[in-house]
Amino acid sequence: MRLKELSLQNYRNIRQADFTPCPELTVICGKNGQGKTNLLEAVWLLTGGKSFRGAKDAELIARDQPFSVLEAETETSDGQQNQIYLTVGGRDTPRPGRTAKRNGVDLGRASALAGSFTAVVFEPGNLSLVKGSPEGRRRFLDAALCQLYPGYLAAWRRYARLLTQKNALLKHYERTPGAAQMLDVFDEELARYGQELTLRRMDYMKRLRPLAIANYRDISQASEGLELVYQPSFGDRGLLETLRESRRADLKAGFSTAGPHREDFTVLLDGQPAKLFASQGQQRSTVLSLKLAEASCAQEITGEHPVMLLDDVLSELDATRQEYLLTRMRQKQTIVTACDSSLFHKTEGELFRMEGGVLEKL
Ligand SMILES: Nc1ncnc2c1ncn2[C@@H]1O[C@H](COP(=O)(O)OP(=O)(O)O)[C@@H](O)[C@H]1O
Numbered sequence: 358m359r360l361k362e363l364s365l366q367n368y369r370n371i372r373q374a375d376f377t378p379c380p381e382l383t384v385i386c387g388k389n390g391q392g393k394t395n396l397l398e399a400v401w402l403l404t405g406g407k408s409f410r411g412a413k414d415a416e417l418i419a420r421d422q423p424f425s426v427l428e429a430e431t432e433t434s435d436g437q438q439n440q441i442y443l444t445v446g447g448r449d450t451p452r453p454g455r456t457a458k459r460n461g462v463d464l465g466r467a468s469a470l471a472g473s474f475t476a477v478v479f480e481p482g483n484l485s486l487v488k489g490s491p492e493g494r495r496r497f498l499d500a501a502l503c504q505l506y507p508g509y510l511a512a513w514r515r516y517a518r519l520l521t522q523k524n525a526l527l528k529h530y531e532r533t534p535g536a537a538q539m540l541d542v543f544d545e546e547l548a549r550y551g552q553e554l555t556l557r558r559m560d561y562m563k564r565l566r567p568l569a570i571a572n573y574r575d576i577s578q579a580s581e582g583l584e585l586v587y588q589p590s591f592g593d594r595g596l597l598e599t600l601r602e603s604r605r606a607d608l609k610a611g612f613s614t615a616g617p618h619r620e621d622f623t624v625l626l627d628g629q630p631a632k633l634f635a636s637q638g639q640q641r642s643t644v645l646s647l648k649l650a651e652a653s654c655a656q657e658i659t660g661e662h663p664v665m666l667l668d669d670v671l672s673e674l675d676a677t678r679q680e681y682l683l684t685r686m687r688q689k690q691t692i693v694t695a696c697d698s699s700l701f702h703k704t705e706g707e708l709f710r711m712e713g714g715v716l717e718k719l
């Protein structure tokens with residue numbers, strides 16, 4: 358996969374920019390707060406309209422402007438070109454929210470872009486994947502799956518909406534007539550969509566695991582072995598049975614205590630939970646292994662290697678890991694941001710500078 362061109366208008370602090378990245382390594386340098394991450398976020402938005410920083414519409418649109426526009430040209434490895442037109446409109450505009458066109462065809466919601474352009478983002482927040490909360494690990498899997506299977510996001514959204522409704526009901530259980538029957542209905546629906554989410558995640562984990570293990574072996578020169586174990590919220594009897602069994606606990610807690618929204622995967626290093634024991638270096642190696650596995654996995658499933666977006670992470674890695682990463686990315690389009698450009702003067706990458714939202718090729 359390749360991004361050939363991206364033009365931005367009124368996107369965050371970028372009034373107007375035309376970005377033509379290199380087919381391989383492109384480096385965006387600049388001081389803090391200049392718009393480097395904003396540019397990467399705009400590239401990422403092309404994968405399906407979501408921000409990797411979880412930003413709302415109003416945050417993406419340049420202050421005091423009604424809407425922002427992204428226009429991109431992408432190319433797949435077999436030479437198929439796509440023109441993507443994505444707008445983020447404020448509430449009172451004719452096209453509010455995130456909408457998209459592909460090759461002139463109106464797709465409606467930008468989430469319908471999923472699959473047309475794929476990328477993997479690696480940012481400093483990912484470094485907490487090992488020691489952070491289960492939510493971060495679920496988000497890692499969900500973000501990958503949304504790009505791979507357009508139906509995944511739809512199932513995820515329905516599940517999330519049902520969950521909110523069920524939780525509201527659990528809170529007002531005593532005061533709601535017919536609440537028990539309503540919970541039965543919610544559980545059936547939750548089981549339907551939730552089971553789909555869990556099965557997809559487990560299937561993805563099965564592919565990701567051997568790739569991540571091999572990466573870790575390479576990075577750490579086999580000093581210790583990585584293992585990943587997915588913990589589904591239900592067993593052979595299915596999610597519905599588990600939800601029924603959790604009813605009492607749900608009522609006691611006042612929220613839904615079981616299901617894919619509580620799942621996690623365990624990271625082990627030589628059999629020990631990394632969450633408790635991993636050193637800084639081991640955490641970095643693990644996250645790097647997972648991110649590179651995510652990219653290889655996408656290539657296995659779709660035949661396309663996603664564009665790599667590395668936000669501010671190189672300076673966090675030591676020289677050995679930097680070199681490993683950049684060697685792996687050779688011949689794959691990679692866009693890197695960094696405060697310090699000296700790192701890259703030796704490489705063949707193309708250099709841009711971002712200053713106050715203005716992008717300049719060096
Ligand atoms: N909607 C917006 N309108 C105008 N400026 C914005 C908007 N959202 C963020 N910014 C500005 O973008 C800058 C941060 O950009 P960012 O890409 O995160 O910086 P960095 O170069 O450090 O990665 C801040 O100055 C912030 O005020």
Ligand SMILES: [Mg+2]
Nearest residue numbers: 393394395669
């Ligand atoms: Mg940044």
